[in-house]
Amino acid sequence: MNLLKEVDIAVIGAGPAGLAAALACAEAGASTLLIDANDVPGGQLVKQTHKFFGSERQHAGTRGIQIPELFAKKLVEHPNVETMWDTTASGYYDSGELVVEDGKRFIKILPKRLIVSTGASERFVLFENNDLPGVYGAGAVQTLMNVYGVVPGDRVLMVGSGNIGLIVSYQLIQAGVDVAAVIEAAPCIGGYLVHAAKLRRAGVPILTSHTIVAAHGEECVTGATIAKVDEKWQAIPGTECEIECDVICLAVGLMPLVDILWQAGCEMKYVPELGGHVPVRDDNMRTSNPNVYVAGDSGGVEEASSAMITGEIAGISAAESLGLKAPEADARLAQLKADLAAIRSGPAGEKICAGVCRATVCGGVWE
Amino acid sequence: MGRFTGGLRPSKVRLKDHPILDFSAGQEVAFTFDGKKLKGIDGEPIAAALHANGVRVLRHSPVSGRARGFFCAIGNCSSCLMTVDGVPNVRVCTEPLREGMVVETQKGHGQLPID
Ligand SMILES: Cc1cc2nc3c(=O)[nH]c(=O)nc-3n(C[C@H](O)[C@H](O)[C@H](O)COP(=O)(O)OP(=O)(O)OC[C@H]3O[C@@H](n4cnc5c(N)ncnc54)[C@H](O)[C@@H]3O)c2cc1C
Ligand code: FES
Numbered sequence: 001m002n003l004l005k006e007v008d009i010a011v012i013g014a015g016p017a018g019l020a021a022a023l024a025c026a027e028a029g030a031s032t033l034l035i036d037a038n039d040v041p042g043g044q045l046v047k048q049t050h051k052f053f054g055s056e057r058q059h060a061g062t063r064g065i066q067i068p069e070l071f072a073k074k075l076v077e078h079p080n081v082e083t084m085w086d087t088t089a090s091g092y093y094d095s096g097e098l099v100v101e102d103g104k105r106f107i108k109i110l111p112k113r114l115i116v117s118t119g120a121s122e123r124f125v126l127f128e129n130n131d132l133p134g135v136y137g138a139g140a141v142q143t144l145m146n147v148y149g150v151v152p153g154d155r156v157l158m159v160g161s162g163n164i165g166l167i168v169s170y171q172l173i174q175a176g177v178d179v180a181a182v183i184e185a186a187p188c189i190g191g192y193l194v195h196a197a198k199l200r201r202a203g204v205p206i207l208t209s210h211t212i213v214a215a216h217g218e219e220c221v222t223g224a225t226i227a228k229v230d231e232k233w234q235a236i237p238g239t240e241c242e243i244e245c246d247v248i249c250l251a252v253g254l255m256p257l258v259d260i261l262w263q264a265g266c267e268m269k270y271v272p273e274l275g276g277h278v279p280v281r282d283d284n285m286r287t288s289n290p291n292v293y294v295a296g297d298s299g300g301v302e303e304a305s306s307a308m309i310t311g312e313i314a315g316i317s318a319a320e321s322l323g324l325k326a327p328e329a330d331a332r333l334a335q336l337k338a339d340l341a342a343i344r345s346g347p348a349g350e351k352i353c354a355g356v357c358r359a360t361v362c363g364g365v366w367e
Numbered sequence: 368m369g370r371f372t373g374g375l376r377p378s379k380v381r382l383k384d385h386p387i388l389d390f391s392a393g394q395e396v397a398f399t400f401d402g403k404k405l406k407g408i409d410g411e412p413i414a415a416a417l418h419a420n421g422v423r424v425l426r427h428s429p430v431s432g433r434a435r436g437f438f439c440a441i442g443n444c445s446s447c448l449m450t451v452d453g454v455p456n457v458r459v460c461t462e463p464l465r466e467g468m469v470v471e472t473q474k475g476h477g478q479l480p481i482d
Contacts, residue, residue, distance in 0.1 A: 133437075150411075
């Protein structure tokens with residue numbers, strides 16, 4: 001470990017949040033290093049084949065898979081940006097040094113500011129035999145199917161009816177795979193009704209107030225037992241039902257990936273509305289560590305449109321803290337904050353707003 | 368060991384006609400899995416190639432002995448560790464497949480090759 005690289009701003013994670021952040025930093029004139037463990041930009045977006053909802057400025061109507069290309073083109077051409085693919089950020093030290101690993105060696109980076117946009121990871125649920133091969137995360141099923149064209153099996157039981165569960169179910173059907181049922185422990189469907197309606201039209205039952213009790217199989221999944229649940233989400237004995245399937249897909253939510261933020265000593269708070277532990281931040285996405293900013297799902301599980309906005313806010317603010325500013329940055333910042341408020345308005349945004357409020361430092365600015 | 372499970376028919380597991388995506392055939396490569404000759408697509412994750420060949424059990428837990436497949440497919444959970452070209456503990460859900468690779472079920476915690 002003998003390499004040392006100095007940059008104004010390092011951005012960890014090149015999903016929609018990190019891409020927007022890096023571009024904002026670069027346009028403000030900061031030397032910017034964008035790091036991602038993947039070999040392509042886009043994060044979660046690379047597997048999303050559906051057209052996006054949201055506002056025009058955040059690429060609504062464009063398919064998720066096409067958005068990274070729009071950014072990547074601008075970034076690659078930008079003289080202030082350097083990228084490192086296939087590179088995992090593994091440690092951030094009190095000295096302000098960031099250690100990354102590219103599979104062959106460790107590289108030390110000394111960034112003046114750090115933007116963490118590492119996204120989120122899949123949640124798990126407890127049931128008998130939940131470790132059998134064939135129990136796959138929804139992200140895994142999407143990756144296998146939508147990126148590599150390999151279907152996960154013949155017949156899938158989907159656990160979770162949030163947007164991810166609904167969308168992945170529909171994508172499975174598009175790929176010619178049977179979806180035995182979508183089950184949901186809550187009494188109502190979690191995701192948007194447009195997605196649920198598509199499944200209903202395709203004849204897939206969506207069973208609310210149901211949970212998975214067990215997976216069956218010796219070496220691989222061959223079926224599952226589901227049951228009705230009471231108000232406390234406990235299985236009601238006698239209501240069990242057998243489902244024949246070779247894949248059990250878990251779409252039970254995401255949890256912010258915040259390891260680097262813990263390492264950076266950021267003040268953290270458990271905020272269930274945002275998916276778990278998140279850093280306390282100000283209105284400009286700065287954490288309690290003045291050199292560290294957060295953006296996208298790692299600051300709270302939301303969606304790609306808001307990830308792009310919080311990313312750009314973090315980028316503009318981190319650059320500004322170094323005295324670097326693009327023309328009209330102030331107007332842009334105000335616009336972004338208004339866009340964010342608009343996205344979070346309405347009934348779907350209520351939970352997010354409550355979470356963001358709890359995760360934001362008193363008054364929205366650090367003392 | 369019943370590792371090649373039925374149910375998955377290799378002809379069907381690879382998508383050809385998809386309403387949105389185009390999986391125009393990549394370069395086919397040969398590799399081995401526990402000595403068996405298999406085919407996959409250059410650059411796809413080893414786990415995807417194995418899955419397309421009907422292999423879902425990637426290892427057995429060194430602690431409980433229970434079968435393990437992939438789970439997250441993005442290199443986060445370490446459910447998919449195998450020995451590749453003699454190197455143990457490779458996360459095959461993200462490691463790209465290359466011509467001639469030797470993929471093996473890992474025994475125990477694995478040992479680094481000594482050279
Ligand atoms: C099925 C599904 C459907 C969705 N549909 C929509 C939709 O219609 N509209 C919408 O707005 N949103 C949608 N979303 C949500 C959206 O995809 C995410 O909210 C968004 O991708 C989050 O962006 P991000 O940049 O914060 O994180 P991610 O996209 O998760 O990117 C994080 C990146 O960080 C990298 N990384 C993590 N840790 C490290 C590390 N230590 N070192 C280096 N790199 C690291 C990862 O490799 C990854 O590339 C959907 C999500 C899913 C799963
Ligand atoms: S399946 Fe999770 S690391 Fe490979």
